[in-house]
Amino acid sequence: MNPIIQINNLNKSFGQVHALKSISLEVNESELFGIIGPDGAGKTTLFRTLATLYTPDSGNVSVLGYDVVRDYKKIRPLLGYMPGRFSLYQDLTVEENIRFFASVFGTTLEENYKLVEPVYRQIEPFKNRLAGDLSGGMKQKLALSCALIHKPRLLILDEPTTGVDAVSRVEFWDMLAILVKDVTIIVATPYMDEARRCNRVAFIQEGEILQVDTPEAIVKSFKKPLFGVSHKNRFKLIRALKNYPYSESVHTFGDSIHYTDQRDLPDLDGLKTYLHDMGLENVEIGTLIPGIEDSFMALVLKEANHA
Amino acid sequence: MNTFKGFVVKEFRQIYRDKRTLTVLFGMPVIMMILFGFAIRNEITNATIAVLDFSKDEITRAITHQLAMSNSFTLVASLENYHEVEQLFRAGKVREVVVFEHDFAGKIMRNGIADIQVITDATDPNLAGLMQHYTSRIIEDYIISVNKHQQIPVTGVIPEIRMMYNPELRSVNLFVPGLIAVILMLVSAMMTSISITREKELGNMEILLVSPLKPHHIIIGKVLPFLALSIVNVITILVLAKFVFNVPFKGSYLLFFAEASLFILTALALGVFISSAANNQQTAMMISLAGLLLPTVLLSGFIFPIASMPEILQWLSHIIPAKWFLIIVRSIMLKGGDVFMLWKETLILLAFTVGFIGLSMKKFNVRMG
């Protein structure tokens, strides 16, 4: 089966800024594919290229079997695209917005109601409210309904959950999990924890793809033993750990500090003694299972050390 | 086609829903007409004058009476000597003093000629010039009528001045065509450019570009509501001009609306063109104001006559579409101009329209950046 998205050596620059550096990527049919990386990593540039709004400087990009430069007219009707900071028409109601996008794509709300139902049902009670008066989470649901209304074959969602609260984010991903049965989805997000909701993810940082894999495999690729160190004076603890001669990485994480050691067999008693000498008593140290974010940070630091 | 219809419906709905902008758009022509029609006019009403009459005879009294009766002047004082003239001017009490020389009637009877001195406060030179002009008109009129009835031989040649087409020199008649041009520029060009850049700002343009809407659908959809609004505005101005300000309309309405539509198209195309260069509403507005509205007001002959501009500005005025529109509309309204008189200007305007539409279609990007 041909991949839905195929990117080969894609480069794109804006003046001095090399926004995408030799990116290669494949997304398969019915995948929920995540592009994960911070602001400024190149996610939006990549997505606009996929949506045929930017042309690559070099490299080949095909979407649904068509070339994004040559065949953009064939690609566009097959896409459901939700740009970042997309804000709909604030002065139109929920229903007017969705009916507008339906008509623009030559369809009607009734015709494709089944398709958007899992999303639209949740905002339908507010269908006469102006889009400008919706909360962040509801706006995202409406935007998603609008992107879905013409039964696209590929959904391109650029940071749909940015600035949205944790509950709405969970709901949003729940909906994507339902939708992916009918449509391939590629979604960008700066939230690392959302990676586990994807079939596969690509980490992107400063225009480069660091790793592409399933969330499980990415976590497994974190080979070093990871320790959680905690003490009530977190600031002092971070300082002390960073100054420890054998420390490799020190990151605040939830209720503890995630720590890796340069040595293959870390000497935990030695570490405890060191911390005690630094005036930190009753430090707790435990072994941890690494998460997605640990892996991402390890990759970024490895990359930085190479450079 | 349904795709396009949906887009147009949405455009009308958005404009209709933005009540504040709508009020401004409909109110603007009315307010501008009232401003230009009543406040900023070139004719004089009730300017204060005084008379210094050394002769105090039948004729000087009659002339004084004529001046005082005129709508243009209000007689506030009769003076005895030159001292008082300066005092009154200094105090700002009068704007003009008319001085009759000694033995005025006698000299007229004997020589057919006598001196009148008209002294004006030239701190406002335009006003001073106009007042002198009005004063001499009133005096001449009187002398002529005296001549007719009493058969007094007047040998001094009195120049006959006749103003064609706008005999009362009413500035309203001249402002109306200019106002139409300005308002069409504002509504058509500026509002179109703002409306398109707003889509960009909200991020919606990305979706519209990706949708099956063709670029010309987006452009026409954006432009249609403002075309309608502009035509309503033109009608508003015409109705006000005719019924409130009694501005004559001598030519054909059909021709007028055809020419106005042509000019609206030019303005709309300019608006689309601006929106392709501007990325946000603020920039679009600034470009529209500086690049379109100012030249329309200053270089079209609306306020300042083109003939009295430096040569380089006269050349520049040729590329201002409003200049040609103004010539056309003034001719239709005041002279009853027809196609045979105006084909040249119409062709120039048509060339502008076609050029700008082509340019804006070409500049309208199917992609971003």
Place this chain on the structure above:
Amino acid sequence: MPDKAIIAENLTRKFGDFTAVDQVSFDVEKGEIFGFLGANGAGKTTAIRILTGLLAPTSGKAFVAGLNVYTEMEKIKKSIGYMSQKFSLYDDLTVRENIRFYGGIYGLPRSILKQKTDEIIEIVGLGDAVNKRVASLPLGWKQKLAFSVSILHNPDIVFLDEPTSGVDPITRRQFWEMIYEASENGITIFVTTHYLDEAEYCDRVSIMVDGRIDALDTPAGLKKTFNADSIEEVFIRLARKEVWDERYQS
């Protein structure tokens, strides 16, 4: 009263019929890192506006740095710092110009300003970038710089509204280390975030739901009370019950 940074008692703000903040009461200790969580539209922004002296409450009492929010707004503004994700620095000014501008607003003397500028450049690691326009900096640097600028005048309390949104994970942690340091120096931190693991970095966390504060405790205390593994779980349970039921019960 003097040892509390913020006191709110039955604080209420209505907009017409809508009650954005509904009888909210809480205290923030001096030097504390206080996490202020809530769903979109729960009333966080309104509460912050009241506490920063931008909006008058409808009823209830509130003291910020010992100052009354009804009568001493101008004094409050001098004793707090504020930074938000959306606006903090001028993109079209250079780093140095931004620092000078904010120093000027708070009336810092020239000599101190120069010293502070050097400090900030050192802490944020800006180096040569000091004469570059802010627009050209990566987001993470911008946010670290914005935070440094917001505590330039050594305020009693600094309000941070989603300071780390979109920032990469490593810079996000560097940002929090700056927060810890400010807290060590006695500055009270009042912070909102959508990253719920960041909630665990706070000394205490409040969760706002529909205009009320439904929970307020240390992160460990909250997890214990709600028998949850993470603050995220606590948050979802409180902020939208039906979602939680769907996900964790069925």
